[in-house]
Amino acid sequence: MKMDEIPFCTTDWNNVEKTEHKGETGVAYWRTRLFGPSDNQMRVRMVEYSAGYLADHWCSKGHVLFCMAGQLETTLEDGRKFTLTPGMSYQVADNAEAHQSYTEGGATLFVVD
Template identity: 70%
Template sequence: MKMQAFAFGTTNWDEVERTEHPGETGTAYWRTQFFGNEPNQIRVRMVEYTPGYLADHWCRKGHILFCIEGELETMLEDGREFVLKAGMSYQVGDNAEQHQSKTTTGAKLFIVD
């Protein structure tokens, strides 16, 4: 991620349009903002997963992810599993390790990629 110059700004996440993204089970709700210009645009999201959510794909995109509420389970392609609770984060680079997310209880996340 390269953060090229863009103006200072604030975001009221309650005012950002919420979009629905069905998982294999459950639903993800995203509030998404983009900063900077292509090809180095940064996507910043507030994401909520419903209880029982399982992503419908294995992701190769790099992220910095912070768990605000709930609990998120992340599986890596090599079989390792990690649990994030509120106040924890993870980071992974593009094409570094495929990962898939799920939650039993639901989770609210802040994600930069």
């Protein structure tokens, strides 16, 4: 990730519009900001997963993901599972290891990709 042409700014996430993204089960609400030039944008999101959320796809996008609240279970295509609790994060590169998210009780995440 190359962070170019991003002036200093602050974000009040409470004022960023939520968009709804249905999972295989449950729903995700994203608050999304884009930073940088159009050919190298950095997407920054506050994501809230409802209880019982299961992503409807295997994701190959790289992320830095920080768990702020709740608990998130991430399964990799090879079957390994990782559980994040508040204060934990994971990092994965683009096209490195496809992953799928699940939360039993809901989770709030901060994601940069």
